[in-house]
Amino acid sequence: MMVQIPTNVTLLRQILVSFIRNEVEKVGVHRVVVGLSGGVDSGLSAMLAAEALGPRNVMGIMMPYKSSNPESLAHAELVVRKSSIESLTVDITPQIDAYFERFPDADQKRRGNKMARERMTILYDHSARWNALVLGTSNKTELLLGYGTLYGDMASAINPLGDLYKTQIWALAEAVGVPEVIVQKQPSADLWAGQTDEGELGFSYREVDKLLYLMVDERYSRPELVTAGFPEKFIDEVTLRIMNSQFKRRLPVIAKVSQRTIDRDFRYARDWGK
Amino acid sequence: MTFKVAIAQINPRLGDLQSNLALYEEKIHRGVKEKADLLLFPELSLTGYFLRDMVPNVALKLSAPEIKELKKLSREVSFVAGLVEESSDYRFYNAAVYFEDGEIRHVHRKVYLPTYGMFDEQRYFARGDRVRAFDSKFGRIAVLICEDLWHPSTVYLAALDGAAAILCPSASPLRGITDQQVQDDNARYWELINRAYAETFSLFVIYGNRVGFEDGVGFWGGSELLDPAGRRIAKAKYYDEDFVIGEVNLEVVRRKRTMAPLLRDEDLDLTINELMRIRERPFQTRKDQGFKSSKVQKFKGSRVRGKKGKERLRQRRISLGLKQAKGRKKR
Numbered sequence: 001m002m003v004q005i006p007t008n009v010t011l012l013r014q015i016l017v018s019f020i021r022n023e024v025e026k027v028g029v030h031r032v033v034v035g036l037s038g039g040v041d042s043g044l045s046a047m048l049a050a051e052a053l054g055p056r057n058v059m060g061i062m063m064p065y066k067s068s069n070p071e072s073l074a075h076a077e078l079v080v081r082k083s084s085i086e087s088l089t090v091d092i093t094p095q096i097d098a099y100f101e102r103f104p105d106a107d108q109k110r111r112g113n114k115m116a117r118e119r120m121t122i123l124y125d126h127s128a129r130w131n132a133l134v135l136g137t138s139n140k141t142e143l144l145l146g147y148g149t150l151y152g153d154m155a156s157a158i159n160p161l162g163d164l165y166k167t168q169i170w171a172l173a174e175a176v177g178v179p180e181v182i183v184q185k186q187p188s189a190d191l192w193a194g195q196t197d198e199g200e201l202g203f204s205y206r207e208v209d210k211l212l213y214l215m216v217d218e219r220y221s222r223p224e225l226v227t228a229g230f231p232e233k234f235i236d237e238v239t240l241r242i243m244n245s246q247f248k249r250r251l252p253v254i255a256k257v258s259q260r261t262i263d264r265d266f267r268y269a270r271d272w273g274k
Numbered sequence: 275m276t277f278k279v280a281i282a283q284i285n286p287r288l289g290d291l292q293s294n295l296a297l298y299e300e301k302i303h304r305g306v307k308e309k310a311d312l313l314l315f316p317e318l319s320l321t322g323y324f325l326r327d328m329v330p331n332v333a334l335k336l337s338a339p340e341i342k343e344l345k346k347l348s349r350e351v352s353f354v355a356g357l358v359e360e361s362s363d364y365r366f367y368n369a370a371v372y373f374e375d376g377e378i379r380h381v382h383r384k385v386y387l388p389t390y391g392m393f394d395e396q397r398y399f400a401r402g403d404r405v406r407a408f409d410s411k412f413g414r415i416a417v418l419i420c421e422d423l424w425h426p427s428t429v430y431l432a433a434l435d436g437a438a439a440i441l442c443p444s445a446s447p448l449r450g451i452t453d454q455q456v457q458d459d460n461a462r463y464w465e466l467i468n469r470a471y472a473e474t475f476s477l478f479v480i481y482g483n484r485v486g487f488e489d490g491v492g493f494w495g496g497s498e499l500l501d502p503a504g505r506r507i508a509k510a511k512y513y514d515e516d517f518v519i520g521e522v523n524l525e526v527v528r529r530k531r532t533m534a535p536l537l538r539d540e541d542l543d544l545t546i547n548e549l550m551r552i553r554e555r556p557f558q559t560r561k562d563q564g565f566k567s568s569k570v571q572k573f574k575g576s577r578v579r580g581k582k583g584k585e586r587l588r589q590r591r592i593s594l595g596l597k598q599a600k601g602r603k604k605r
Contacts, residue, residue: 008452008453008454010456011451011457018487022487023490026287269489272288274287
């Protein structure tokens with residue numbers, strides 16, 4: 001079955017630029033900081049923000065670790081040059097190494113998560129220093145699959161990309177002018193040498209996006225997905241991933257004891273009064 | 275009768291009555307300056323849309339000072355305001371209030387409160403229980419709010435109640451991306467029904483939507499004024515604030531209804547009778563009635579020949595509710 005995820009780049013661009021401008025300015029600030037990994041998501045986020053707020057109001061922060069692929073930093077700098085945004089490089093090696101000296105047997109996953117959270121604290125620190133919001137870069141595919149670090153790269157104040165599948169990100173990035181080498185390359189979290197998202201996940205973004213689109217957006221049932229040609233094992237694996245990562249998409253669970261509990265019967269929009 | 279209608283496509287602040295009141299004032303002055311006779315504000319634009327627990331905090335009794343302020347403003351131009359109305363029995367309504375010459379002429383309480391998907395209205399609002407056209411100084415009009423228009427019965431009632439124009443304040447979120455379209459899919463659908471209503475019921479449709487974002491949900495704007503021939507008299511920008519003006523000429527309604535007197539020919543009794551029947555005995559499929567197959571058999575003339583056949587047909591019609599059984603009291 002041919003599955004076409006609609007990707008009207010002109011309309012998406014218009015909506016997302018307007019979203020960034022609106023949601024940033026109503027808070028009473030006019031700037032954002034964004035972590036630039038050298039990948040397509042953060043590149044796109046930064047360029048949309050530059051269009052919405054003006055490049056001088058966007059700061060791309062590059063936070064390499066000593067084992068990061070040098071290509072990542074070079075690609076992030078390409079985005080900075082192309083979009084004329086402000087930039088800053090903070091090497092996270094000293095603090096990461098200092099920490100793991102005490103816990104030398106930590107595996108790759110722990111180290112990767114720690115780095116992601118270290119970067120988050122730097123972004124939030126600079127958002128305070130620069131009177132800016134932290135701009136998110138997580139896309140819908142990785143949010144649904146739980147392929148991100150909670151309170152790490154998943155943390156942000158506003159996220160223009162959270163409702164876009166990776167397939168849509170690529171198309172929009174191309175339209176917005178993210179350098180081609182970034183759009184074309186294999187996505188990678190670059191937490192260790194040779195890591196690729198698709199290698200780690202065990203399937204390609206294009207394949208899983210089709211499945212997610214039908215499952216989530218179009219509400220296809222399991223039998224319908226099988227009829228549409230998806231292997232049962234694949235459907236079940238992805239379903240389980242979504243269910244098991246639900247905690248990453250919610251606030252921490254609060255034990256209810258009062259009449260009015262935050263987020264259960266104390267319900268207000270975040271844009272309260274704004 | 276000819277009058278100028280303006281639509282204020284604004285971006286109100288969520289839960290901030292005072293700032294939105296100032297915004298109203300600004301737009302009303304602009305309407306006066308641009309010689310508008312009637313000004314339409316979007317749904318809940320005095321309060322913001324995703325209010326949730328803020329509803330009781332921004333609700334206004336019709337005796338509230340803010341309402342007095344609005345009455346005063348209506349001496350200069352008539353307008354429809356979108357706000358939360360608090361009744362004397364402490365219910366909160368998603369309401370549209372029509373102000374004219376310093377007075378409230380009409381209040382419409384939203385009947386259809388969406389409570390599905392991203393919407394939660396029935397959790398916070400009481401449901402309106404009437405659809406009425408009313409006489410304004412511009413002729414007979416009706417106000418229906420957003421989702422009300424997704425139920426054709428409301429427009430049907432308003433048209434039969436004599437409305438020559440429907441004013442529809444709306445807070446419609448953008449959603450659904452389709453290739454090759456300049457607007458999102460929800461906007462496309464709205465434009466389709468607005469136009470269909472205008473033509474079907476030979477009346478003006480004045481649709482006022484808001485813009486801006488609330489917690490990431492954007493409103494698509496695109497407010498419009500359509501005449502009974504489905505022509506766009508005015509159209510506001512998508513996704514951005516705007517202020518548009520268009521002329522409503524009720525002669526166009528007369529002309530359209532003369533050429534195609536559809537409302538004159540509307541068979542009210544038939545509609546009422548059928549609705550009564552449907553309410554009494556909701557439509558049942560053949561499966562519901564215990565038939566194995568859901569296929570409807572082709573009617574064969576020979577089957578009803580003779581007494582037995584006629585009796586069988588009669589029984590079938592009774593079972594379908596098309597005919598009353600013998601001996602049953604007539605209502």
